Amino acid sequence: MAKVALRDVNLIIEDGEFVGLIGHTGSGKSTLVQHLNGLLMPTSGKVYVDGVDLTDKHTSLRAIRQKVGMVFQYPEHQLFGETVYEDVAFGPRNAGLGEQEVEARVKEALGMVGLDYDALKDHSPFELSGGQKRRVAIAGVLAMRPAVLILDEPTAGLDPEGSADILGKIQALHRAGRVTVIMITHSMEDVARMATRLIVMEHGGVVFDGPPREVFAQVDRLKEMGLGVPQVTELMHELHSRGLPVQTNILTLDEAEAELVRALELRRNGTV
Amino acid sequence: MALFKSITIGQYIPGNSTIHRLDPRTKIIGTVLLIVLLFMVDTFWGYALAALAIAAIVHLSEIPPRLVLRGLRPLFVILLLTVSLHLFMTEGDPIFRFWIVEVTWQGLSRGIMMGVRLALLVMGTSLLTLTTSPINLTDGIEGLLKPGKRIGIPAHELAMMMTIALRFIPTLLEEAEKIMKAQMARGADFQGGGLLQRAKSLIPLLVPLFVNAFRRADELAIAMEARGYRGGEGRTKFKELHFGRRDAIALALAFGFVAVVGLLF
Numbered sequence: 372m373a374k375v376a377l378r379d380v381n382l383i384i385e386d387g388e389f390v391g392l393i394g395h396t397g398s399g400k401s402t403l404v405q406h407l408n409g410l411l412m413p414t415s416g417k418v419y420v421d422g423v424d425l426t427d428k429h430t431s432l433r434a435i436r437q438k439v440g441m442v443f444q445y446p447e448h449q450l451f452g453e454t455v456y457e458d459v460a461f462g463p464r465n466a467g468l469g470e471q472e473v474e475a476r477v478k479e480a481l482g483m484v485g486l487d488y489d490a491l492k493d494h495s496p497f498e499l500s501g502g503q504k505r506r507v508a509i510a511g512v513l514a515m516r517p518a519v520l521i522l523d524e525p526t527a528g529l530d531p532e533g534s535a536d537i538l539g540k541i542q543a544l545h546r547a548g549r550v551t552v553i554m555i556t557h558s559m560e561d562v563a564r565m566a567t568r569l570i571v572m573e574h575g576g577v578v579f580d581g582p583p584r585e586v587f588a589q590v591d592r593l594k595e596m597g598l599g600v601p602q603v604t605e606l607m608h609e610l611h612s613r614g615l616p617v618q619t620n621i622l623t624l625d626e627a628e629a630e631l632v633r634a635l636e637l638r639r640n641g642t643v
Numbered sequence: 644m645a646l647f648k649s650i651t652i653g654q655y656i657p658g659n660s661t662i663h664r665l666d667p668r669t670k671i672i673g674t675v676l677l678i679v680l681l682f683m684v685d686t687f688w689g690y691a692l693a694a695l696a697i698a699a700i701v702h703l704s705e706i707p708p709r710l711v712l713r714g715l716r717p718l719f720v721i722l723l724l725t726v727s728l729h730l731f732m733t734e735g736d737p738i739f740r741f742w743i744v745e746v747t748w749q750g751l752s753r754g755i756m757m758g759v760r761l762a763l764l765v766m767g768t769s770l771l772t773l774t775t776s777p778i779n780l781t782d783g784i785e786g787l788l789k790p791g792k793r794i795g796i797p798a799h800e801l802a803m804m805m806t807i808a809l810r811f812i813p814t815l816l817e818e819a820e821k822i823m824k825a826q827m828a829r830g831a832d833f834q835g836g837g838l839l840q841r842a843k844s845l846i847p848l849l850v851p852l853f854v855n856a857f858r859r860a861d862e863l864a865i866a867m868e869a870r871g872y873r874g875g876e877g878r879t880k881f882k883e884l885h886f887g888r889r890d891a892i893a894l895a896l897a898f899g900f901v902a903v904v905g906l907l908f
Contacts, residue, residue, distance in 0.1 A: 410824050433830050441828040448818075449825040451850035461847065465830030497854065511829060 376402045377413070377575045386518075389545050390553045391562030391583065394572035395597045400555045401444075403572065404521045407553070408432075408439040420519075437466050440517030440550075444524050446508030447501065455481070455499075455507050456492040462515040480514035481507075484540055502533035509537070513544075520550040524557065538565065563587065563601040563622040571598070584620050603627040654710075654769075655776050661889070662704035662774045667783025669890040670771055673897045677767040680901045681760055689908030690759050696900060697767050704774050714769040715762055722758055729754035777809040786884050799875025807863070815856065822851050 377399050384390055394400050405411040406418050409425045409432040418425040420435055443449065452458025456477055463476045481488045484506040491499070496507050509525070522541065526534030542565050545552050556562055562569055562583060569586040571579040573596050579586045587593070587600045590608055599605070607621045607630065617634045621627045657663075662670070680693055701711055715722070735749030772780070785802035792798050823833060826847045833844055 405824070408828060410827060433832070436828050436830055441825075443821065443825045443828070446825065448855055449822050449847075449851050450854075451847045461826075461831070462829035465832070515829065 375575060377406075379576055380416075382570070382577065382580070384519075384551065384553065386551055387548065388551055389542075389565055389567045390551075391566030391569045392553060392555045392572065393557070393559070393562060393569065393598060394578075398572040399575040400572055401523055402575075404441070404523065404553060404555065407519070407521060408436045408441050410441070433465070437462075437515045438517055439519045439521065440512040440515055441521045442509050442512050442523065442525060444527060446512075446525075447496075447504035450496040450504060450508055450511075452496060454493050455486075455496050458496050458507060459511045459514050462511055466515060476514045476516065477510075480510040483513050483544060484510045485536065486510065502529055502536070505529065505533070505537065506540075509540075518551065520544070520552050522552070522554045524555055526556070526558070526561070541565075559587070559599055559601045559604075563604070571596070583622060587622065588620060590619075654773060656706055656710065656773050657776070658705055658774065660703060660705040660774070662700060662770075664889065665774075665893055666884055666886045666890045667775050667779040668786050668884065668886065669893050670775055671780075671783050671787060672894060674768055674771045676897050676901045678764060680905050681764055681767070683901075683905035684908050685756075686908045687756075689904055690756060690763070692904050692908065693763055694759070696904075697763060697770070700770055701766075704770065706770075706773050710773065711766050711769060714765055718761070718765055722761055725761055726754040726758040729757050778806065781805045781809070782880075782882075782884055799878070803875075811856075811859070814859075815852070818855060819848065819852055822848055 380403060392400050392404070402411065406413055406425075407420070409418075409430070412426060416426075420439060423430055423435065425432070425435060450458050452461065459477045459480055460473050463473045468476065477492070478488045481491070486503065486506055491503075491507075496504060499507065505525075509522075512520070520541070525537055525541065529537065538561060541552060541554070544550050545565075554562070554566070566583050569579065569581065569583045570577055571586060571593070578592075578596070579589060587604050590600050590605065593600055600608075601622055603624055603626075604619070604621055607617050607619045607627060610617050611619050615634055616637065617630050621630055665673075677693070677697075684690060684693060698708075701708055730746055730750045730753075731744050733747055733750030733753050735747035738746045738748055738751065740746075775783070781802045784805065785798050788796055788798035788801060823831075827833070831844060831847055833841075833848070835841075836844065
């Protein structure tokens with residue numbers, strides 16, 4: 372009576388994509404991403420990273436894990452180093468890099484998450500604030516210079532400012548072409564704004580896979596799954612159903628504003 | 644992670660058998676009696692009767708005997724060591740000699756008896772945890788320790804500590820697994836290397852595990868106080884322990900059996 376966590380998942384993720392992975396709790400999102408760096412192995416089927424088969428016994432998982440960086444939920448719960456420097460240096464050291472290169476990586480990674488290297492490197496990570504701890508933990512993954520960055524709810528439990536800040540850093544990394552991002556989240560607003568591709572999971576399978584605008588058109592189906600759409604998208608749907616001639620494929624506030632102005636002008640001119 | 648799957652603690656098998664329904668205090672006293680008995684008997688018949696009694700209890704408890712026997716598996720090495728130590732180290736009438744080792748009749752019988760004693764001890768005590776839920780077990784311990792309060796034994800606090808410890812074993816295992824995965828994602832290796840290397844590789848696992856455990860303990864204490872927990876004084880119970888006729892009969896039987904078998908064999 373084995374419980375099947377994932378079934379019939381067929382995905383190709385291209386370099387440079389920003390994939391938003393959404394789904395109800397227990398839909399298999401976390402299980403899926405743990406297959407992408409060999410922390411979990413499929414009982415049947417294959418996983419390839421850059422053409423390398425992870426299920427092959429001869430594959431060096433360590434090398435794969437350098438390439439596919441993974442930031443778990445509440446990553447600050449995994450901090451252990453005596454100093455911020457030691458903790459961030461853990462990944463590069465495991466990769467067998469020399470101390471000079473390690474230092475460069477730590478400096479770079481802390482810079483990427485917006486922390487001051489000189490001010491913080493000798494502090495204990497345990498005396499930092501929650502948001503800073505989270506950033507140190509993310510830097511610990513970035514220090515390996517992964518080509519793919521997987522984030523499991525990177526903003527869970529942060530205040531709005533802290534979470535906007537972290538998302539901004541992630542988006543900047545993606546825009547700079549440094550990483551392919553796969554992000555699990557429950558915030559429809561975040562994926563609507565950031566993702567180039569949206570994957571929706573339910574009961575261990577992929578239900579929708581496409582650009583956010585297409586996926587969020589399935590308002591009723593998403594709601595039925597216990598998910599939702601961005602608030603502005605929902606608002607536009609509601610206005611449309613009440614007779615205002617607006618487009619419903621709206622994802623952001625700016626788009627909504629432009630569309631509302633257009634619709635209201637049409638009405639004023641008496642064409643509707 | 645396979646490492647943690649094999650650990651089963653307090654492997655309670657829910658059921659509604661006569662044994663399951665006994666008051667936990669009865670079962671604890673019964674288990675203690677069984678231990679006493681196993682250290683008193685010293686003859687073949689004594690062990691046979693004790694084994695028979697355990698078999699009878701297993702039968703009454705409706706727990707598959709396979710599960711009771713499985714409890715012996717982790718003890719296999721110790722069992723083997725006990726038997727062979729007695730087998731080779733006891734002086735007496737030799738059965739055969741080989742090089743410097745000498746196997747004697749006395750050694751053979753002592754070895755077997757010690758092995759059987761150990762096996763029966765484990766099986767008998769595992770019956771307690773197999774048929775008693777952890778909550779009931781701690782309730783029973785609290786009940787039994789209560790008279791000791793007058794001489795300063797903190798019965799309620801001890802029981803609460805046990806309950807919390809048992810409750811958080813699965814949580815800690817889950818957490819350990821999560822941290823291991825996170826560190827493995829950063830290239831940590833928990834398997835390879837020599838002894839020193841391996842011990843060192845545990846630091847990234849143990850430090851966060853302890854930090855989180857302390858944090859969780861703090862939060863739990865606050866949550867308990869927020870719900871009005873003030874220790875055992877004046878605290879009532881949702882499920883009162885009930886020492887009934889069944890328990891009286893069971894205890895009388897246990898005492899009688901131990902007295903007769905323990906003193907005669």
